[in-house]
Amino acid sequence: MEAFAVALQAVWSDSGFTAFTIGNAIMMLVGIVLLYLAIGKGFEPLLLSPIAFGCILANFPKTGFETDPGVMQVILYGIHHEIFPPLIFLGVGAMTDFGPLIANPKTLLLGAAAQAGVFVALIGAMLLGFNVQEAGAIGIIGGADGPTAIYLTVKLAPHLLGAIAVAAYSYMSLVPLIQPPLMMMFTTKKEREVVMEQLRPVSKFEKLVFPVAVTIVVSLLLPPVTALMGMLMLGNLFRESGCTERLSDTSQNALINIVTIFLATGTGLTMKADSFLTYQTILIICLGLIAFAAGTIAGVLFGKIMYLFTGGKVNPLIGSAGVSAVPMAARVSQVVGQKANPSNFLLMHAMGPNVAGVIGTAVAAGTMLAMLK
């Protein structure tokens, strides 16, 4: 009987209950709320579901995820050594049609203008007391590009990864709610009604040379982001070459799905109570919203400048798509434009700044790494 009691006591002392804190309970609740938002409300379910479940898993005490060899340690290794974001970019490149951007290269400038949100948040974060590396990582939320945000955060401020990833992916799913009021506020009805000219057809030669040329230019200028840009453009080359369909198919389907599971679960695993339940997390969530709003406004305002300089040929609404969030932000431009003028089809025009935003965010991340690391 005594042996039975000792055994029971041993099981109890080894159980998670003995080390379970109120913080762990709160984080599990946060995970359950995120699961509800993902599955019940449809907010980025492919990403938020594994993040939320990872968050729940991370808050069980005594699991040894970080110390004992095993699948969770491998996933965390992939997060801490920036393995997954470039692999996601391989799939993103294979999914992305750079044709609208090549057909209208001026839209690259809209992708650049929308990066202003990154630096508005950076300035705000430094004014609120974050150090320069933390502020750089928080600012990149405004790029609305999950893999780049994770890539930069791991290099500059790894302790903020959970908060920054959740803020970035949450706001990306809220793009259809955040952007339209700002777009309406900063444009006139006449500007929103502008019907843009049909894009010129882009030759296969241009689509093939583009990824190679961009990789060479950006990698020479900003070596820290070569892994991201190189993989993005390699995926795009698979897509456009016409003789690597199998590689393109694997990159944009099987591989990206597998890596998404690892990346999102791993991000959730970083959301431990002691690093997430801080005052800083609330500030990061607020700064993320400011970053998104500022990026949208800057893109629309630059669109207005292009509207003026082209004699009314550019609809400023496509400027908001410069905040990446592919293809959601381009869809928002399309919806708002069609509301103003039902015969307006801005989608393909908005895809130009949208994919330019991905390149712009990677360039901003590379510049910050060169300056701040």
Add this chain to the structure above:
Amino acid sequence: MGQPVTTNPWMIALINMTVVFGVLYFLSLIIAFIQFIDPTKKKASKVENNVVTTEPAPVASVQDDMQIIAVIAAAISAYGYSPAQIACIRRKDGQAWAQAARVEAVTVRNQMF
């Protein structure tokens, strides 16, 4: 981790925005250059010219028209209308269907990043 070049947020923002604009503007010049040196563009336009000078304009066969009319009539019937109500079938100018297909293609794609 080394020392940051500067900790002045306004300076970081200014330098970064300058670099981002500079790089993306340079990429737009590269795109224009790629279009300029594109050898296939000239070939395509030459082939197009040859086609125009050597061959008559293609005329759709009656067989093809009948098939298209049958498909359209079936589609209208599927919506509960009688094919007898079709007065004529004309090709509409414009890109509405192509645009709608593109919108659909982007809309059904899942957000992945």
